[in-house]
Amino acid sequence: MTSKVKAVVMEAKDIERALTRIAHEILERNKGIKDLVLIGIKSRGEVLAERLAVKIKSIEGTEVPCGALDITFYRDDTDTHQPDKAPEQTELPFDVTGKKVILVDDVLYTGRSARAAIDEIIDFGRPTAIQLAVLVDRGHREFPIHADYVGKNIPSSAKEEVLVRVKERDGKDEVVIAESEK
Amino acid sequence: MKSILIQNGHVVDPANQIDGEADVFIQDGKIVKVGKGLKVKADQLINAKGKIVTPGLVDIHVHLREPGFEYKETIASGTLAAVAGGVTSVACMPNTNPPIDDQAIVYFIKSKAEKEGHCHVFPVGCISKRREGAEMSEVGELKKAGAVGLSDDGAPIMNAELMRRVMEYAKMHDLVVIDHCEDMDLSNNGVMNEGHASTVLGLRGIPAASETVMVARNILLAEMTGAKFHVAHMSTAGSVELVRQAKKKGLNVTAETAPHYWSLSDKSIKNYNANFKMNPPLRSEEDVAAIRKALKEGIIDCIATDHAPHSSTEKQCEFDEAAFGIVGLETLFAVTYSHLVEPGVVSLSRAIELLTTAPSKIVGINKGTLSEGVDADVAIFDITTEKKVDVNQFKSKGRNSPFNGWNLRGWCELTIVSGEIKFKSGE
Amino acid sequence: MTWKSKDLLTLEELSASEIQTILDTASSFKEVSTRSVKKVPALRGRTVVLFFQEPSTRTRVSFELAAKRLSADILNVQTASSSLVKGETLIDTLKTLESMTIDALVVRHKCSGVPLMLANMTNATVINAGDGFHEHPTQGLLDLLTIREQKGKIEGLTVTIIGDITHSRVARSNIHGLQKMGAKVRVCAPTTLMPMGIEKMGVEVYHDLDKALKDTDVVYVLRLQLERQKKNLFPTIREYSILYGVTNERLKRAKKDAIVMHPGPMNRGVEISSGVADGPASVIDEQVTNGVAVRMAVLYLLKGEKTQGENA
Ligand SMILES: [Zn+2]
Numbered sequence: 024m025t026s027k028v029k030a031v032v033m034e035a036k037d038i039e040r041a042l043t044r045i046a047h048e049i050l051e052r053n054k055g056i057k058d059l060v061l062i063g064i065k066s067r068g069e070v071l072a073e074r075l076a077v078k079i080k081s082i083e084g085t086e087v088p089c090g091a092l093d094i095t096f097y098r099d100d101t102d103t104h105q106p107d108k109a110p111e112q113t114e115l116p117f118d119v120t121g122k123k124v125i126l127v128d129d130v131l132y133t134g135r136s137a138r139a140a141i142d143e144i145i146d147f148g149r150p151t152a153i154q155l156a157v158l159v160d161r162g163h164r165e166f167p168i169h170a171d172y173v174g175k176n177i178p179s180s181a182k183e184e185v186l187v188r189v190k191e192r193d194g195k196d197e198v199v200i201a202e203s204e205k
Numbered sequence: 206m207k208s209i210l211i212q213n214g215h216v217v218d219p220a221n222q223i224d225g226e227a228d229v230f231i232q233d234g235k236i237v238k239v240g241k242g243l244k245v246k247a248d249q250l251i252n253a254k255g256k257i258v259t260p261g262l263v264d265i266h267v268h269l270r271e272p273g274f275e276y277k278e279t280i281a282s283g284t285l286a287a288v289a290g291g292v293t294s295v296a297c298m299p300n301t302n303p304p305i306d307d308q309a310i311v312y313f314i315k316s317k318a319e320k321e322g323h324c325h326v327f328p329v330g331c332i333s334k335r336r337e338g339a340e341m342s343e344v345g346e347l348k349k350a351g352a353v354g355l356s357d358d359g360a361p362i363m364n365a366e367l368m369r370r371v372m373e374y375a376k377m378h379d380l381v382v383i384d385h386c387e388d389m390d391l392s393n394n395g396v397m398n399e400g401h402a403s404t405v406l407g408l409r410g411i412p413a414a415s416e417t418v419m420v421a422r423n424i425l426l427a428e429m430t431g432a433k434f435h436v437a438h439m440s441t442a443g444s445v446e447l448v449r450q451a452k453k454k455g456l457n458v459t460a461e462t463a464p465h466y467w468s469l470s471d472k473s474i475k476n477y478n479a480n481f482k483m484n485p486p487l488r489s490e491e492d493v494a495a496i497r498k499a500l501k502e503g504i505i506d507c508i509a510t511d512h513a514p515h516s517s518t519e520k521q522c523e524f525d526e527a528a529f530g531i532v533g534l535e536t537l538f539a540v541t542y543s544h545l546v547e548p549g550v551v552s553l554s555r556a557i558e559l560l561t562t563a564p565s566k567i568v569g570i571n572k573g574t575l576s577e578g579v580d581a582d583v584a585i586f587d588i589t590t591e592k593k594v595d596v597n598q599f600k601s602k603g604r605n606s607p608f609n610g611w612n613l614r615g616w617c618e619l620t621i622v623s624g625e626i627k628f629k630s631g632e
Numbered sequence: 633m634t635w636k637s638k639d640l641l642t643l644e645e646l647s648a649s650e651i652q653t654i655l656d657t658a659s660s661f662k663e664v665s666t667r668s669v670k671k672v673p674a675l676r677g678r679t680v681v682l683f684f685q686e687p688s689t690r691t692r693v694s695f696e697l698a699a700k701r702l703s704a705d706i707l708n709v710q711t712a713s714s715s716l717v718k719g720e721t722l723i724d725t726l727k728t729l730e731s732m733t734i735d736a737l738v739v740r741h742k743c744s745g746v747p748l749m750l751a752n753m754t755n756a757t758v759i760n761a762g763d764g765f766h767e768h769p770t771q772g773l774l775d776l777l778t779i780r781e782q783k784g785k786i787e788g789l790t791v792t793i794i795g796d797i798t799h800s801r802v803a804r805s806n807i808h809g810l811q812k813m814g815a816k817v818r819v820c821a822p823t824t825l826m827p828m829g830i831e832k833m834g835v836e837v838y839h840d841l842d843k844a845l846k847d848t849d850v851v852y853v854l855r856l857q858l859e860r861q862k863k864n865l866f867p868t869i870r871e872y873s874i875l876y877g878v879t880n881e882r883l884k885r886a887k888k889d890a891i892v893m894h895p896g897p898m899n900r901g902v903e904i905s906s907g908v909a910d911g912p913a914s915v916i917d918e919q920v921t922n923g924v925a926v927r928m929a930v931l932y933l934l935k936g937e938k939t940q941g942e943n944a
Pocket residue numbers: 358359360385437438484485
């Protein structure tokens with residue numbers, strides 16, 4: 024599947040500002056960093072979670088534990104979805120029981136990835152709360168899931184794709200809307 | 206009885222050195238005359254222009270399965286398969302139940318063949334009582350009843366002393382001893398040829414030596430006793446060399462091979478398909494080359510099918526558990542023509558000889574020629590039209606052919622047995 | 633990576649990149665096995681039949697654990713303890729199993745080729761859990777994973793397989809798998825246990841263990857079926873052990889950092905000494921652990937083609 028870029032909707036600076044704001048909102052809502060952990064959904068959510076951790080540390084001066092989930096084994100479309108690469112490993116270097124989990128993903132769309140991630144986290148233990156932080160909310164929800172923290176709302180059509188690119192993986196920070204050519 | 210005139214066919218009759226366009230005139234079940242432009246009146250005219258007209262083929266290694274295994278084949282179905290392949294005489298092997306080890310069974314088969322059969326049937330009697338390989342059967346009585354040879358085929362005579370005595374005794378009765386040459390200890394429950402192919406497939410191997418060792422023993426005993434010894438279904442390069450030496454010495458040793466031993470090798474076994482399982486097994490490519498060379502050089506005397514029908518349950522199962530053997534009557538000439546004559550290994554007339562006069566001579570029957578006065582057994586073949594082998598069209602009850610789906614030329618058009626049309630293609 | 637085939641029947645038919653994919657996926661599943669809840673829902677609602685015509689506790693248990701950790705439903709069909717197959721043809725047995733609407737069939741059979749025959753007759757996924765002397769692909773894969781973990785690579789290594797090559801499906805799968813991944817394979821056995829034409833499989837053939845071990849990275853010891861002595865394939869267990877038993881003394885001929893593997897169960901003191909089996913070079917326990925991860929990966933990757941009730 025290839026895609027043609029239609030518009031750049033967030034540039035590096037926009038992403039930076041959005042993440043700073045989300046970091047502040049997380050701290051404000053949870054009244055500090057007590058029992059807070061960040062879990063990114065692989066692969067770009069993991070990068071965003073790590074950046075949020077850095078920002079929170081610069082605000083509060085303390086490190087927030089950071090983990091990453093590979094939700095491949097929890098997907099609900101394994102009958103039809105052919106993975107394009109071997110699944111990666113889930114890395115949770117802490118016990119989630121009793122923690123306030125900030126689940127981080129790049130794009131919130133149907134809500135199915137968030138559902139899979141929540142199920143997987145619950146298999147690891149019983150967090151007191153799970154909150155969802157996303158860089159982009161593009162609508163078209165299929166599940167009763169909403170984000171607690173949103174970098175930017177980008178209304179899109181189902182024919183379009185919203186692609187988040189990060190330096191660490193893609194060499195460049197930006198969010199683009201592309202026409203999907205299936 | 207009515208008369209038939211087959212006109213303008215390409216007649217190949219090696220016994221009479223005929224190889225060219227001619228007519229064949231048949232009356233009262235006998236061949237009356239073969240010649241160009243015969244001016245005779247006949248009840249029926251058959252235009253054989255562009256076709257090959259031959260003496261009916263003779264197959265001296267056929268398993269008709271009756272009595273005892275009628276679910277695999279009967280005398281009726283087996284002989285119908287024969288005429289569908291242009292074969293008008295078959296020698297049937299004695300591994301029936303009960304086996305052909307006394308006169309009663311010989312008579313049973315002959316009378317059944319007369320009533321229900323479609324071609325001439327010549328029973329081969331057992332070497333040993335009950336085919337157990339221990340005590341000699343009533344060889345003299347079997348001969349009197351009409352057995353044309355002796356064999357325990359399906360199994361070898363492992364006991365060398367018994368083989369010696371049978372050869373001595375059979376010589377007195379002028380019967381050929383036909384052995385399924387296999388050392389069972391060396392075969393060691395193998396299911397295919399031992400070599401690279403069996404190693405990759407992880408199947409137990411039957412070494413080439415399993416056959417060759419027995420051919421050697423039997424040739425030595427034939428030399429000692431002066432008996433007529435015939436190697437059934439020869440498959441290895443080693444056996445070829447032994448038979449070559451025996452012939453050079455002037456021994457009474459002959460050999461047959463079957464179409465699958467020159468057209469298929471152990472590398473042909475794919476997907477554990479048991480229609481490629483027979484005994485002796487498909488051999489290495491070197492063995493296949495040796496068999497072809499032996500056919501060319503005349504070391505191998507004749508072609509026989511080892512037609513061995515089995516039910517589908519006996520074949521559609523684990524390769525290890527599947528029965529040995531394949532059907533061959535209906536593909537005999539087509540595989541011979543397409544894979545022996547067309548590639549130039551032997552000439553057409555030599556191929557016909559290997560399928561008619563040569564086998565007749567081995568078992569001592571007056572068949573396989575178009576000589577004046579003999580039974581009018583004639584086959585007409587089309588060697589130009591290519592057709593796919595379809596086992597579901599077989600007259601045999603057996604569907605176990607490795608040639609299914611092959612495109613071949615050399616299909617039988619019409620078969621006449623003792624002056625009667627017994628098979629016509631498309632009917 | 634796209635997974636095309638319905639079945640896993642041999643390593644002979646897999647490409648290097650397909651093997652790579654299975655090993656990578658297996659690495660991820662190893663992590664699942666370290667969790668407190670060692671289970672993911674990937675195969676929830678699927679039915680996996682373990683059809684073992686030959687007794688094999690180790691492989692069966694490994695597959696069973698793998699399927700359970702993927703949340704599949706498991707049906708154990710062992711012919712020794714079941715009415716299946718007594719006087720019943722293979723096709724009948726398959727029809728009986730299919731009527732239970734199964735998704736995957738894991739087959740162990742004493743006859744070579746049976747998994748392939750079954751795969752051609754059913755829409756269900758068929759996984760070969762060992763057929764005759766033919767192949768044992770998941771064993772080959774778990775061995776490759778173990779070697780890759782221990783050595784960091786497979787390419788360029790020299791692997792020596794010692795023992796009854798003739799009757800070993802493990803040897804055949806390893807030869808195919810290792811060669812595809814770029815390793816050099818040696819086989820070492822008495823002439824009576826070396827199958828005809830094995831050199832045409834691209835291996836180096838040895839009959840002298842000391843020579844075979846020289847400069848070897850991986851020493852792979854096969855189990856000796858002791859009853860083969862009665863078939864005159866070796867004179868005595870004692871002589872076999874003297875000539876081909878891997879001891880610490882003989883292991884010195886291999887590379888200093890060589891690892892020792894064995895598919896189990898071991899005849900201690902016959903093909904392998906306890907000193908070697910329990911020694912620092914042994915990765916035998918690691919093989920067992922990797923067995924579950926590899927089988928999870930295979931079940932997970934193959935389940936891609938949903939088979940039941942989709943013809944409509
Ligand atoms: Zn035979």
